Amino acid sequence: MNFATSSTWTELLLLLIAFVLSMVIGIERQVQQKSAGMRTHTLVGTGAALFTLVSGFGFQEVLGPDVKLDPSRIAAQIVSGVGFLGAGVIFMRRDVVRGLTTAATIWMTAAIGMACGAGMPILAVAATLLHLLAVGPFGWLGRRLPSPDRRRVVTVRYDDGAGVLRAILATATTMGFEASVLRTEVDRHQVRASMRFTGRAPLQNLVLALNDLDGVTGVRLRDDDDGD
Numbered sequence: 001m002n003f004a005t006s007s008t009w010t011e012l013l014l015l016l017i018a019f020v021l022s023m024v025i026g027i028e029r030q031v032q033q034k035s036a037g038m039r040t041h042t043l044v045g046t047g048a049a050l051f052t053l054v055s056g057f058g059f060q061e062v063l064g065p066d067v068k069l070d071p072s073r074i075a076a077q078i079v080s081g082v083g084f085l086g087a088g089v090i091f092m093r094r095d096v097v098r099g100l101t102t103a104a105t106i107w108m109t110a111a112i113g114m115a116c117g118a119g120m121p122i123l124a125v126a127a128t129l130l131h132l133l134a135v136g137p138f139g140w141l142g143r144r145l146p147s148p149d150r151r152r153v154v155t156v157r158y159d160d161g162a163g164v165l166r167a168i169l170a171t172a173t174t175m176g177f178e179a180s181v182l183r184t185e186v187d188r189h190q191v192r193a194s195m196r197f198t199g200r201a202p203l204q205n206l207v208l209a210l211n212d213l214d215g216v217t218g219v220r221l222r223d224d225d226d227g228d
Helices: 008-031 038-057 072-087 100-117 121-135 137-142 164-174 203-211
Strands: 091-093 096-098 152-159 178-187 190-198 216-223
Touching: 008 038, 008 100, 008 121, 038 072, 038 100, 072 100, 100 121, 121 137, 152 164, 152 203, 164 178, 164 190, 164 203, 203 216
Parallel strands: none
Antiparallel strands: 091 096, 152 190, 152 216, 178 190
């Protein structure tokens, strides 16, 4: 049995490229303090490259007139498997979806690894640069585009007389939002306050934070033209 073939060094180089590119993406995620960081993305990209290399070069010795090789079958399984992995980082909490960008990044990392394993390192490098462009300058631009959050009103229900409103305003200020109270209604020991928050961060992040405050019994996000 030959442990090395004429293509071994090429395979190792492609695997190393996948490792480096995946690690670059993982470092960016790690800096952003996302749930899936450097180790996860490095393993996903390197694993995808290894599976692709095995499917393309690992069965050469068994090929013959009666044995045909279809590398695309393993590639399709990689896509399905990474889909399940990405779904694991997406979760919904009180009608707020989190983790979509991280799941998409895992998907992208697997695709980059597959491109390396398929012998297309230039395409993989280009995809990595495009990913960094999408999460960098494009992310900066997206935060400055007009957002529908500016037209939304947050209705917060909280216990009366417990200083909850001060905690709500302090939380909003800490997260970079400016708050204005539009209307308040008191029903027994419960207050329902309609508030508007303006800021650069997604309003859903604030909704999650408000839900975690002691004394807050409910938070609802609605459009300005909706009824209560």
